[in-house]
Amino acid sequence: MNEGTEQGLIHISDDVVTSIVGQVVLDTPGIAGMSGSSISDNWAKRLSGKNVKKGMSVEVKEVDVAIDLQVIVNYGCVIQEVCYILQQNVRNAVENMMGLSLVSVNVKVEKVALPF
Template sequence: MSGFDNSGAVRISPDVVATIAGLTAIETPGIAGMSGGVSEGLAKRLSGKNVQKGVSVEVGQLESAIDLRVIVNYGSKIHEVCKNLQTNVKESVMSMTGLSVVEVNVKVEGVVFQEETTDALQKVK
């Protein structure tokens, strides 16, 4: 006997999936940060506690779909960065939650020079 029975259910909060996806995204090479949306024509870069910003998720009992809004580093091959991002997020969410990830959609909302990334991250801290 395995010690488990089917008398209950486990539900994963969309906030948990969003946090996993956001943290994985900002750890992906080429990603400068998450975008909180476009305000007055400028994307706001977010990191740290705000990793859920720029992430939208739909979570069912067995599946999830994830939308990411990101800013990439200038000089990166955007299509390669986004493909790696999709793979990394899908694998992280699947391994940590057991949910099947049916899609990871990426919207690139900005490009930033490396110096700007460093300055912005220092202001956030």
């Protein structure tokens, strides 16, 4: 995303959006991780601060964003509620932190993380 100001140009990289959304996903209660990687990989990424890109598609245009997420939900959670909260958390982060309009947050639950 590029935006012009009186002082110059502001560019927000797609990786920035991905990093923020990835952290929001992992911080949402009931979400075990992103699909496309193991749960232990997600914990390693969370602890190391690396971007979470697997299971996520982010399309950034001039002033708006569309996001598709593939997630793993913890067993025993009400899936609809967890996904609704996730959508709200992502929307709040994108709109408040970056000043972008969020067109859609599509959530696909691909797995349920069973307790060990």
